[in-house]
Amino acid sequence: MAKMATREAYGNALAQLGEKYDFVVLDADLAAATKTGIFKKKYPERFFDCGIQEANMMGVAAGIATTGRIPVVSTFAMFAAGRAYEPIRNAIGYPHLNVKICATHAGITVGEDGATHQCNEDIALMRTIPGMTVICPADQAETAAALETALTTDGPFYIRLGRFAVPDVHGEDYRFTLGKSDLLRAGTDVTVVATGFMVHLALEAAEKLQESGVSARVIDMHTVKPLDRDALLAAAKETGAIVTAEEHSVIGGLGGAVSEAVAELCPVPVLKVGLNDTFGRSGNVPALLERYGLTSDQIVQKALAAIAMKRS
Amino acid sequence: MEKSKLSQLKKTATNVRIGIIESVHSAKSGHPGGSLSIADILTYLYFEEMHIDPADPKAPGRDRLVLSKGHAAPALYSVLAERGYLPKSDLLTLRKIDSYLQGHPDMKHTPGVDMTTGSLGLGISAACGMALSAKIGNEPYRTYAILGDGESEEGQVWEALMFASHYHLDNLCVILDWNGLQIDGPVEQVMNNTPYAEKFASFGYEVVSVDAHDFEQLEKAFAKARQTKGRPTAIIAKSVKGKGVSFMENQVGWHGAAPNDEQYEQAMAELTAALKA
Numbered sequence: 001m002a003k004m005a006t007r008e009a010y011g012n013a014l015a016q017l018g019e020k021y022d023f024v025v026l027d028a029d030l031a032a033a034t035k036t037g038i039f040k041k042k043y044p045e046r047f048f049d050c051g052i053q054e055a056n057m058m059g060v061a062a063g064i065a066t067t068g069r070i071p072v073v074s075t076f077a078m079f080a081a082g083r084a085y086e087p088i089r090n091a092i093g094y095p096h097l098n099v100k101i102c103a104t105h106a107g108i109t110v111g112e113d114g115a116t117h118q119c120n121e122d123i124a125l126m127r128t129i130p131g132m133t134v135i136c137p138a139d140q141a142e143t144a145a146a147l148e149t150a151l152t153t154d155g156p157f158y159i160r161l162g163r164f165a166v167p168d169v170h171g172e173d174y175r176f177t178l179g180k181s182d183l184l185r186a187g188t189d190v191t192v193v194a195t196g197f198m199v200h201l202a203l204e205a206a207e208k209l210q211e212s213g214v215s216a217r218v219i220d221m222h223t224v225k226p227l228d229r230d231a232l233l234a235a236a237k238e239t240g241a242i243v244t245a246e247e248h249s250v251i252g253g254l255g256g257a258v259s260e261a262v263a264e265l266c267p268v269p270v271l272k273v274g275l276n277d278t279f280g281r282s283g284n285v286p287a288l289l290e291r292y293g294l295t296s297d298q299i300v301q302k303a304l305a306a307i308a309m310k311r312s
Numbered sequence: 313m314e315k316s317k318l319s320q321l322k323k324t325a326t327n328v329r330i331g332i333i334e335s336v337h338s339a340k341s342g343h344p345g346g347s348l349s350i351a352d353i354l355t356y357l358y359f360e361e362m363h364i365d366p367a368d369p370k371a372p373g374r375d376r377l378v379l380s381k382g383h384a385a386p387a388l389y390s391v392l393a394e395r396g397y398l399p400k401s402d403l404l405t406l407r408k409i410d411s412y413l414q415g416h417p418d419m420k421h422t423p424g425v426d427m428t429t430g431s432l433g434l435g436i437s438a439a440c441g442m443a444l445s446a447k448i449g450n451e452p453y454r455t456y457a458i459l460g461d462g463e464s465e466e467g468q469v470w471e472a473l474m475f476a477s478h479y480h481l482d483n484l485c486v487i488l489d490w491n492g493l494q495i496d497g498p499v500e501q502v503m504n505n506t507p508y509a510e511k512f513a514s515f516g517y518e519v520v521s522v523d524a525h526d527f528e529q530l531e532k533a534f535a536k537a538r539q540t541k542g543r544p545t546a547i548i549a550k551s552v553k554g555k556g557v558s559f560m561e562n563q564v565g566w567h568g569a570a571p572n573d574e575q576y577e578q579a580m581a582e583l584t585a586a587l588k589a
Contacts, residue, residue, distance in 0.1 A: 024448060048444065048479070056437045056471035063441020066419070066427060068372065069448065071441075087434055087468075095419050095428040 002140070002168045006161040006196075007104040009140035011035025013147045014072065014102075015042045021151050023070040023100075026061055028054050033163075034074040034104045054079040058087035058099075065097035070151060073099060077106035077160060081122035092156050093129040100150045102159045106136075107247035108275065108292060109164035109197060114282035120275045123195075124252025126158040127225040133178070134225040136160040136246075136254075138199035139168045142222055145176030153178065160196060162247070164285050167200050169220065181228040187217030190303045191235035191242050195221045195254045198245035198273070198294065205245075205299035216303055224254055229261050236266035241306035243271050245299050250274040269309035271302040313528045321527045324394060325355040326586045329556045331390030331403050333583065337576040339407035342415070345566040347387035349491040349524065349551040350458055354391040356530045357456055366396040369423040375453050376426040376442050380435030380469075381460035381489060382416040383568070388425065389413050397424035433466035435459075436486065440476045443484035443544075454538070458487045462494030465503045470515075476544045477516035484544040485537040486517070489524065491553035493564050512546040524551035557582055 014025065015038040024046045031037035031049065040047040050057035054075050061071040073080070080103040081088070092099045103122065110118045127134045133155060137143040143161065150157040169184060184199070185206050194202035199220045206216040217239055219231055235242055242262060244255040255272035262270050275292055289295055328351045336342035354377075358364070362375040379388050386406060393400045405411035412421040416430025426442075429435035439457035446453050463469060476484050488508055496502045505511075512519045518540040522529040530549075537545035553567070554560030557579045571579055 046448075050475060051478075053468075053471035053475070055433070055468045056440070056475055059434050059437020059468070059472065060441035060444065060475065062434075063378075063427065063438035063443075064445045065441070066376075066438065067442055067445040067449075069445050086431060087437070090431045091428065091434045091438055 003165040004140045005163055005165045006137050006140065006143045007035050007163055009143035010102055010104070010147060010161050011038040013144035014039045017148055017151060018043050018046070021070070023072050023151060024048065024064065026050055026057050026071055026073045028052055028057050028075040028079065030075055036074045054084040055087045058084045059091050061099045062091040062095070062097050065099050071099055072102055074102045074104060076117060077103035077119035077122045078117055081125045081158070082119055085125055089129050093132055096131045096155055098154055098156070100157045100159070102147070102161060104161040105163045106160045107162060107197060108280045108288050108294065109162050109247060109285050111164070111285045111288060112282050115279040118280040120249045120280065121252070122160060123224055123246070123248050123254060124256065127257060131155060132225065133157045133223070134160070135223050136196035137222055138196055138220050139166055139170055141168065141170040141172065141174040142176060145174065146222065149176060149178050162197050164197070166197055169199050169203060176222070179223045179226045179228060181222065181231045182220040183217070183231070184220050185216065185218035187215040188239055189215045190307050191217040191219060191239045192245060192299055192303060193219045193221050193232070193235070193242060193254065193258055194245040195224060197247040201294070201296045202245050202299055204296035205303065208296060208300050209303055214303065214307065221254060224257055227257050227261055229265060232258060232261050233265045236262050236268045240310045241269050243273060243299060243302045243306055245273040247294055248274050250276055269306045271306045273298050273302055313531055318527055321355060321359065323587060324359055325352045326556065326583055328355055328387065328390045328394055330580065330583050331393055331400065332386045333557065333571065333576065333579045335386050335389065335403040335406040336570045338404040340570050341407060342386050342570055343383040343568045344386065344570070345493065345553040345560060345563070346381060346460060346489065346491060347384040348555045348557060348560065349553045350384055350387050350489050351556065352525045352527065353458065353487055353489070353530065353549060354387055356527055356534070358391050358395045360531070361534045362456065363453070366424065369397055373451060373453050376439070376455045378427040378435045378439040378442070378455065378457045379417055379429055380439065380457050381432065381463050382429030382435060385415065385417050388417055392424040432460065432463040433468035436469055436472040439484060440472050440481060443476065443481040444479055446483050447479070447481065454483050454485065456485050456487065458489060461488060461490045461492065461499050461505070464488065464505050473515050480542050481544045482541050485534065485547065486544060487547045487549055489549055489551050491551045493553045493562070493567065495567050497564055508548050512548065516543055517546040518543055519546050519548060521548045521550070524549035525555055556586065
């Protein structure tokens with residue numbers, strides 16, 4: 001199975017889509033890491049380095065968008081959603097400007113750089129902004145498709161990308177629909193709703209559950225906002241228990257969004273796999289995933305616990 | 313400047329000030345001091361300097377104005393009303409529920425407002441984006457941004473100023489409203505960020521210092537900005553906060569307070585007298 005970091009897929013797609021669409025790219029001194037450097041090499045006249053000034057970069061992007069030109073803005077998630085939250089909220093979100101924020105190095109898979117650079121709060125921050133679309137792609141095909149959708153859909157987008165290579169979960173014939181989740185595996189006992197990096201681990205967990213006779217449905221919830229409520233209602237009704245899996249805090253992210261929706265639509269147990277209200281630390285990615293419980297085994301345990309809850 | 317033009321500009325600016333007082337009085341809240349200090353600058357921009365058409369407020373080739381010190385919204389709304397973008401009677405709906413005249417400028421719902429502002433430091437960045445976009449598209453429109461002196465304590469302001477200079481945005485003209493006062497007191501006491509001319513010069517700007525209430529100086533400064541190539545221009549405009557209403561002039565307390573009925577009558581009497589002078 002092919003493996004590629006979603007930031008890499010983003011960089012490739014950006015350079016490719018540059019032929020088809022007339023957008024400009026802004027970065028804050030991280031083009032080599034965010035992979036916007038690939039675009040920069042191909043279209044130097046459409047690339048603008050803002051230096052290390054993320055707040056200003058968001059405001060500049062807003063100004064560009066008011067003139068009818070589309071800016072794609074990249075930096076690390078920590079410095080986009082974190083550092084520049086308020087410019088995004090007030091200068092991009094409030095006037096609903098056509099700015100595409102593609103934030104890389106999201107979550108704990110940043111690895112050795114440690115807690116200051118591991119943004120586990122960005123989904124929560126971005127999805128509270130009215131009108132903001134939030135997408136967290138699981139693999140390269142989804143990343144490219146999400147980017148093209150963002151470029152052709154009016155309004156502010158936040159696309160969350162990772163540093164660490166992930167295996168493909170979709171084939172080449174993949175078709176992305178904004179706000180419509182992908183059913184990756186049918187199941188009847190429990191549903192695992194995963195986003196981004198955790199999607200392939202959700203599939204792995206479903207395999208393990210199958211071995212113990214548990215039928216787990218797996219949903220790839222690439223669009224965290226607007227959330228696919230229909231798929232959640234069906235999952236709650238048909239499987240009666242849900243586990244969410246995300247490389248993000250369990251507070252306010254996918255788990256929060258799913259809990260909010262399920263509580264309104266059809267209350268069933270919802271257990272969450274994610275960062276448990278904690279900061280990360282330095283370490284290699286496998287060690288970090290193990291330490292913070294972002295594993296298929298953890299998903300299996302939560303799935304069994306959720307099933308037990310519905311029986312009690 | 314011709315005498316008749318000068319007296320017309322003065323008259324228009326006084327009408328803009330009347331609109332500020334009427335709207336803030338009607339709203340029972342708002343920011344009269346920093347609105348009155350930029351009334352002449354906005355009047356010059358909207359009546360002389362900018363290439364705009366009130367009948368087509370979203371024309372792609374128009375000049376842009378970003379009120380980075382967004383709390384001076386009453387001044388912007390008043391000049392827009394004076395220029396014909398909106399009915400003057402709407403000024404009395406300022407800050408009221410269902411009004412399109414929000415406490416701080418909202419580009420989505422107010423004709424003539426080019427950028428949503430209010431959180432200090434954001435507008436100047438957006439102005440840089442507009443100017444950069446004009447450069448990318450090789451379009452001739454110009455972008456003007458009005459900064460507050462207190463606002464310039466925000467770090468983002470200097471990020472943006474650095475950006476404009478780095479990208480040689482000579483189509484950007486920054487006007488610093490140097491009224492010397494902010495909410496907690498004189499700027500020099502709250503967080504001294506002077507000297508301005510030296511700072512802008514060191515950031516690579518063409519710097520012009522003017523009296524913010526002198527139309528002839530403003531005319532020369534904006535002409536200079538238009539002629540300047542290769543770098544942005546900063547007009548350091550020394551102003552009087554509360555200008556035009558005697559009891560508001562240079563008073564910290566009028567940063568964000570509305571006049572009561574008695575004060576309103578006095579302010580209106582002064583401005584009406586100025587109109588007739």
